[in-house]
Amino acid sequence: MAAVEKLQVLHALDVAETQRYHVRAVVIAGMGFFADAYDLFCITLVTKLLGRIYYHDDVPGRPGRLPPRVEAAINGVTFCGMIVGQLLFGWLGDKVGRKKFYGKTIMLMIMGSFLSGLSFGNTSDGVMATLCFFRFWLGVGIGGDYPLSATIMSEYANRRTRGSFVAAVFAMEGFGVLAGCIVTLAVSATFQARFAAPPYEEDPAASTPPQADYVWRIILMVGAVPACFTYHWRMRMPETARYTALVARDADRAARDMSRVLQVDITGEPDKVESLTRDRDYGVFSRRFARRHGAHLAGAVACWFVLDVVFYSQNILQEEIFSDVKWVPDPRTMSALQEAYRVGRAHAIIALCGTLPGYWFTIAFIDVVGRKPIQFLGFAMMMGFMLLIAALYDGLTSAGRRLWLVVMYTFTFFFANFGPNSTTFIVPAEIFPAHLRATCHGIASAAGKLGAIVGTFGFMYAAQRADGSGATKTGYPSGIGVRASLFVLAASNVLGILFTCFLPEPKGRSLEEVSGDGGGETTNRDDADAGDSKILPL
Template identity: 25%
Template sequence: MADAIREHPRHDPNAGEIPVPHGPATGNEHGHYPETTPGGATDHERAIFSHLTRPDDLYTADGVYWADLPLGKRIAFVNKVQNEEAKRELSAIGSMIKADPLSPISWYFRNAVLPGAGLGLEGYVLFSIGNLQPLFASAWPECWGKHPTECSSNWIASVTYLEVIGIMVGQMAVGVIGDWIGRRWGLIQDAAIMFVGLLMITASWGLNLNGWVICYAWSLFFYGFGVGGEYPITATSSMENAVASGKLSTRDDRLHRGRKVTTAFLMQGWGQLVNQALLIILLLILHHGDGNPPYSITTVQWIWRLSFAIPAVGTLWLVYYRAYKMPHASRQLAAAKKKSNVTGYDLTSLRLTGSIFGGRLLATAGTWFCNDVFFYGNKLFQAQFIAVISDNPNSVLTGWIWNLYNVIVSLAGYYLASLLIDNKFYGRKMMQQVGFLMCFIMFVVPAFKYDYYTSPAGIKAFQAMYFLSSFFNQFGPNSVTFLVAGEVFPTPIRASAHGFSACIGKAGALLASVLYNYIDTPTKFYVVPWFGLAGMLLTWLFLPDTTGLDLKEQERRWAYIRAGRDSDYHGIAIHPKHLSLWERIRGVGKHYNPDLDIKQQIEDMREEWASKEWRRRQREAGGDATGANDDLEHDDEWSDQVHEYFRKTTDFGKTTDGNLGTGFGQPEKAKPEKVDDGSNEKRGSSVSSAS
């Protein structure tokens, strides 16, 4: 029986929903292909399908994959594609400006600001917590000072701990929800939780200061749950939005998928910038002075409550937008589940991911852990850094201004990351390795000469290294971990894998927040650098480079894995360029074969076509003309010639009345027929005779 499109029972009108063909296509009922050239596909088939199987942004005119080219030709090909794309985009921008000078701004708002709005609000609120602590310490030293007298020191510490734990719980839980119920549900749920959480934080109160701290801490935990969910949901929805359900990936997705996700993620940096700028403005307005202490309790109350009330308005709008303007956020997940015949959570995919992609999980989770020790550690001892380099370290305003400088430097790193993350010669893996290495250097150098770099003679160099560590953290692991934690995994468990990786990452933040309470500043510089070195090594060994890899191709490979036939896949998803060193050592790429893959791609497309064609004819046979062609809506790249080829070369098997009209039944087999090389004429009938 054919593996290409599996055999199904004839349709019984009383049997309920008709099962449809699924699974990777490999041949006819004898396990052999029609007569082909030695490459696996006929010249005629290559001519028809070349624009689908060999797009010109990945392959040369001779059909050679860019990563298979010699180095010199590879450089020339990649530069040619990138230069042509840059010219095309600049031309498009010029046309937009001619038609409407403000249209590029509205385009950026739709494609970057809106997808990343949740992360922007998250960045605003989370970093507001750290920014407000010096203000709280000035107004309530009996609680937030070094030696609290009216508040429990454990509850003061729990403000940070509960916030991070809430994020971790949200990342895991919403990752599973996003794969189980759907991306759209997760998006709406997160926005609603963050809105309620902001109301709780703004209105938090207590009978005494310690009661207020407890209320404040648990409100942050609740808000943190919604924030945690933003990580897997925003990453997966931004990534999948570029690839329409059931359709081939577009050229834009292949060339700019990383940029699309990263520009959404960098809204986190804008959230930090807006928060810090707003706090400075509120302090100058409400303090009625130069921003220096002392600060009245009334002023502090107004500042911190207003700083949380303002983003609540934006979050309420986000709830509306996601509920009414994002109806198709779960489309690709639904298509993947339909293809695998799964209705709930795909436990099979989860199990297979753990066994086959365990190295990738180690890479995404482990590097995120290392990065968050840096990222949150940087924030946690920022106050000590400012105390060293500032002329007026006791002023909250002075600290906030230095924070603002640091955020601006970080934003530059975010934007440079989005610019180069899709570059095939730099891309994800190299960017993360270089970022970790630079963070390691920027911390290990002052660690062994701390006294010199904190003295007047070395303070400028110390300042430069601190800002460079912020820059390379964004232009490196902080941006890349967010992208690859979803990109290297299949659609059915993408949000779960991303949520798990992010949760392990936040454990790094939790480690930093606990550890830094017990060691002094010089010791911190001895501890932190080694996480950068560990992150670089994990990236080098376990992380595959998905730069330029078509996500649709990864889904093809996953179909073979899920069918238990991973060794039968020969496409570019197992090209050595797109595998980790660990996977190459294990021999994952040994089945890569471009010639065999062409034939496979054609038969995989035939199966998709046959499945949809059969359902269309079933509806026509039942007299349902409404939407009869909906199932056969392919990507525009599926030319009439492709459809005609499949019509003439696909055998649907025996029907109830011997024709494909009324009474057309579920095909026993849909197999390729032999065709003349170079013509569209079949050697056999499109419908087999009754046996």
């Protein structure tokens, strides 16, 4: 089907050269994701410290650690909050507007991260219960940021570099992860220098000084700082023209907003808006949506679910791998603050060498080779490295070969981010019609967090085993093992490759061409090119 005449305001956005407002939008949305990643990831850096502070009497002769049920709860409630936020704010973003709730998600993040550091209670379980409560609401704010940021950035961007702009927003996650590591290193080193403590085996009672309780609280509360800076900028952003014109159907307002942003004169064209948006009120559960976009939504949901099963299970495996390569020695040889420092350092190395480069490779190549090739490559390379590590694991943990284990393990994170961890965020913001774009992104991202729950809880409970004293600890029983876990995750990547086939390729095409929204639906590249000649000039 050939494309019909397109609104001037949408054409102006599609062909606009990269300018200041693009950069501003990336910074505003990206700073939110910086805070998201910091808040979501920093809990991993302090869980060992929480165990040593609040559960030091659970197992005599061994440093305290969080019981599996408590660790599962702390991780799980955040993911549950994210699912609520993704579904709720995705729906509200389409019903009321993207910008309307953009500041609300940041406010939830500010309050959630700050109050998490103030968690209180008369018992250890009481403190953890309060922490879980506040992190649930933190998760709601983080979850709401996903569909709103992705949709806003994709609707602001031009079609030539849209993938890079949306990828740049998501890439701020990498800096957020690294910032969490840096803050952990700085705070734990500062307290260690001021309140030096002996290793656990030398003096168990003194190895965790009372001041250590401030360390995890400070680390969690710092996450409120970048979110505070973001709030003011978000409130000053105009609503996206695609929402205003194609959903709210206010052509004049869309033209005024974008004329100011792009610094060009744009006509409102209300008659054309009425024509283009007629009979476009179908919902996600309608037959029309199922016929036109059902396979796309199924592909986006399945790919994100599989990716997060693999990605968050990978994070659970890190503890065992860090121990096997001697990056984090036996906790009995360290004080609580020394252990926090070692954990932060190990995660920082992975972030610098694998996580961050993967994000920036995506920014560089996504508008060159396309979304689907990068997603195929990422799933395939993760599968390959996981199979290789699993097959050679026993030999790689021996002295002299541990560096190779670290290198291959780092490459799994590189290809997760130069692959499906980035593309599953980008594609759902491009392939659905404007009036359902945020909703569908919220559904896909919520499916991802459901996968995170499956991966995290599944591996966490499978990782419980009895030691010689009959107590449980986190580790991998002989029936599961790191090797067997990696084989399972490698097989999961195959599913990701198959479900990627359900998705269209949005590279180089306008949002309306991909979704068939507000300008006709094209089914191939030739139709898209032909449609350009029918677009009204500015």
